[in-house]
Amino acid sequence: MKPTSSIAARLARATSVTALIVALALPVAAAATDTQPWQNTSLSADQRAALLEKALTPDERLSLVHGPMAMIFFPGMKLPEGAIGSAGFIPGIPRLGIPAQQESDASLGVTNPGNVRPGDTATALPSSLLLAATFNPDLAFKGGVVVGQEARSRGINVQLAGGVNLARDPRGGRNFEYAGEDPLLAGTIAGAAIKGIESQHVISTMKHFAINDQETGRNFANSIISESAMRESDLLAFQIALETGQPGSVMCSYNLVNGAYACGNDHLLNTVLKGDWGYKGYVMSDWGAVKSTDFAVKGLDQQSGEQLDKQVWFGAPLKAAIDNGSIPAARLSDMSRRILRSMFAAGLFDSPAPVTVDRAANAEVSRQAAAEGIVLLKNEGNLLPLAATAKNILIVGGHADAGVLSGGGSSQVTSDVNQVAIPVGGEGMMAAFNRMNFHTSSPVKALKDRLPNANIRFDTGRYPAEAARKAKEADLVIVFGNQWMAEGDDAADLSLPDGQDALIATLAEANPHTIVVLQTGGAVTMPWLGKTPAVIEAWYSGQKGGEAIADVLTGAVNPSGHLPVTFPQSIDQYPRATMPGLGLPDGQVFDVHYDEGSDIGYRRFAKLNQKALFPFGHGLSYTQFAYSDVKVTGGKTLSVSFKVTNTGAVAGKDAPQVYLDQAPGGAVKRLIGFSKVSLAPGESTTVTVTADQRLLSRFDEKTGQWLQAGGQYNVSVAHDAEDAGVTGSATLVAGIRKP
Ligand code: BGC
Numbered sequence: 054m055k056p057t058s059s060i061a062a063r064l065a066r067a068t069s070v071t072a073l074i075v076a077l078a079l080p081v082a083a084a085a086t087d088t089q090p091w092q093n094t095s096l097s098a099d100q101r102a103a104l105l106e107k108a109l110t111p112d113e114r115l116s117l118v119h120g121p122m123a124m125i126f127f128p129g130m131k132l133p134e135g136a137i138g139s140a141g142f143i144p145g146i147p148r149l150g151i152p153a154q155q156e157s158d159a160s161l162g163v164t165n166p167g168n169v170r171p172g173d174t175a176t177a178l179p180s181s182l183l184l185a186a187t188f189n190p191d192l193a194f195k196g197g198v199v200v201g202q203e204a205r206s207r208g209i210n211v212q213l214a215g216g217v218n219l220a221r222d223p224r225g226g227r228n229f230e231y232a233g234e235d236p237l238l239a240g241t242i243a244g245a246a247i248k249g250i251e252s253q254h255v256i257s258t259m260k261h262f263a264i265n266d267q268e269t270g271r272n273f274a275n276s277i278i279s280e281s282a283m284r285e286s287d288l289l290a291f292q293i294a295l296e297t298g299q300p301g302s303v304m305c306s307y308n309l310v311n312g313a314y315a316c317g318n319d320h321l322l323n324t325v326l327k328g329d330w331g332y333k334g335y336v337m338s339d340w341g342a343v344k345s346t347d348f349a350v351k352g353l354d355q356q357s358g359e360q361l362d363k364q365v366w367f368g369a370p371l372k373a374a375i376d377n378g379s380i381p382a383a384r385l386s387d388m389s390r391r392i393l394r395s396m397f398a399a400g401l402f403d404s405p406a407p408v409t410v411d412r413a414a415n416a417e418v419s420r421q422a423a424a425e426g427i428v429l430l431k432n433e434g435n436l437l438p439l440a441a442t443a444k445n446i447l448i449v450g451g452h453a454d455a456g457v458l459s460g461g462g463s464s465q466v467t468s469d470v471n472q473v474a475i476p477v478g479g480e481g482m483m484a485a486f487n488r489m490n491f492h493t494s495s496p497v498k499a500l501k502d503r504l505p506n507a508n509i510r511f512d513t514g515r516y517p518a519e520a521a522r523k524a525k526e527a528d529l530v531i532v533f534g535n536q537w538m539a540e541g542d543d544a545a546d547l548s549l550p551d552g553q554d555a556l557i558a559t560l561a562e563a564n565p566h567t568i569v570v571l572q573t574g575g576a577v578t579m580p581w582l583g584k585t586p587a588v589i590e591a592w593y594s595g596q597k598g599g600e601a602i603a604d605v606l607t608g609a610v611n612p613s614g615h616l617p618v619t620f621p622q623s624i625d626q627y628p629r630a631t632m633p634g635l636g637l638p639d640g641q642v643f644d645v646h647y648d649e650g651s652d653i654g655y656r657r658f659a660k661l662n663q664k665a666l667f668p669f670g671h672g673l674s675y676t677q678f679a680y681s682d683v684k685v686t687g688g689k690t691l692s693v694s695f696k697v698t699n700t701g702a703v704a705g706k707d708a709p710q711v712y713l714d715q716a717p718g719g720a721v722k723r724l725i726g727f728s729k730v731s732l733a734p735g736e737s738t739t740v741t742v743t744a745d746q747r748l749l750s751r752f753d754e755k756t757g758q759w760l761q762a763g764g765q766y767n768v769s770v771a772h773d774a775e776d777a778g779v780t781g782s783a784t785l786v787a788g789i790r791k792p
Contacts, residue, residue, distance in 0.1 A: 102390050102391075115371060117389045119355065119356040141213075143156070143355070159463055162176050162199075164463065176468065181243070190241050192425055193245035197250040199249075202415070211258070211302065213258050215259040215298065218231045219287050235290075238617055239294070257301065262305045264276035274633065281651070303334065304339055319351040334398075335391035349374075349388065355388070424604055427592070428612065431588040445528045446504070449511075461489070494598050496602045524563040532560050536550060549573075570589045578621070621663075655775075687783030695709070703734060712774065715767035763787035768780065
């Protein structure tokens, strides 16, 4: 048995910042003797957690269920003792070898809020929405591995990643942190990313549970939605992500759902998550989302970022509630046991020392993801890829000389200490933190590297007339259109801000060969679309985004991204033209009626027969793909097999999509399967997808079960949600499935 290595002793041995971080981070598992029953690695995480929980004193239990922020958020704040510095911290219990929980944001990489770990940088992945656009869960998994590995190398063992809320509104400020509008796609992609993080012995969260689909008044919005609608949409996305990724924790959200705060929502947390879904991990609050002690009874297991709440509810008040019998002591045991269980399950007690990180390899994962998630929206006359004959190219706007845009808020990654950050300002608590950050991967530089013989100029676009004058002299123009989105703020509308729509229109008039590269958090409306032959949606493309954009423009990469969200013609095609809660004072609770139910995005467009600007699933390639030989088998569920052929002249990747079009009850548009295939010219492959029965069923509120009607089901294998595709059908038997 080794003697306990005290934090002080480890700090004294640390000779550098990195060593200090590692010293603070290493689990103090050596403190416990190897004769302790919970150290028996042949027992399950449940058994070990149950044994260890019994050894805790009541105060130790309490110490596990709440904790502070671990950043300097308010002037005068100090880091909690033992904290590495990140989003949050829960102290360990050295006596029993329980490591501290060092919690960092988020899905796109390990963040360094307020430079709390001076000079520390991490790999920045593209936005989660771009990852969803890859339609490739393997890439999402690889991205998760990068994030998990980099977290662990710093001693961070809880990664606040796994955003899976559905994009109900294209103006949603955090849509870029989520994985689109479809439950199957979002759940699969977010689940794969979570799995990647957990594979590195780091707990991943899944967030923000639930129906937290707008940022406007996010602390006061009361989401009103029927049980069946949420089960078939947002909750289904969470359920699929949970089954796929097995996250150790779930972060409940700020908003209310049907009248009860999400973090104190007995129905969501106890009935659905822990009851129906049998979730064994723990629920942590979002930072500042706890309103009272009895949230513990409603299913919340841990109060996070407690300085942001009115009280440390899960400290002294919870102790008092247990002492006076208003909250059973068994509940506190359950809370701490759940936390320990996730720590055991992820290997926080048993995993070996921190890994070494290959930043170049991780940057390559980020580049690969970007290259597969960039979407070629329009390519009239095959203007792209750029012709080798283009000698005079003008690039305009978007700070494309500095780097690529990233989204703001808690998910913001510092990939380079010198990355350009432009203060955005504004009102409110977040104003001082609002900065447009550009990862240092300049598309201008990347294009110059790839086209050494071309004359490439850059114009900032500040004076449209001057940019237009230069545009007339160029063979072609590449104009960047940026929409910076951030946590806490929804877009006011779907335009490109700061007059960029007008700039693009001016350039397109000056030079008919004007290519638009969008860097947006989600959908925008493109009033200039008719004037421009080519448009690329590059989203927030991460720390290698400039290279990936240049590769797509030059054809070094054949684009294969597909839209994970509908791009509408107008916000009027959505159910709430005015953002609910807009202009209301803080503190005033307001209702958001999700009357569209589970018909989000393309499903509602199909129901109302609306045409999108670009539909969900859309994405062009420099080659073409054809679908044939569609065979559908029925019975219990649908199995659809089909042939995909690359009918064009270059190799490429395709994301064939299988939609349900008609069920016994009537027309219903729903993605029931997808794949990502890579094919050489002329090559074919056969794809088979088997539908998850929940996607073919409706959730019955009376029985609390999924009901699948017996009868004929029509499907199509299609390029996007508006493509009629190649059709087939089969008959299914009626079925019932537990929630
Ligand atoms: C965000 C969470 C984040 C937390 C900690 C909150 O404001 O909503 O997504 O994990 O802060 O930084």
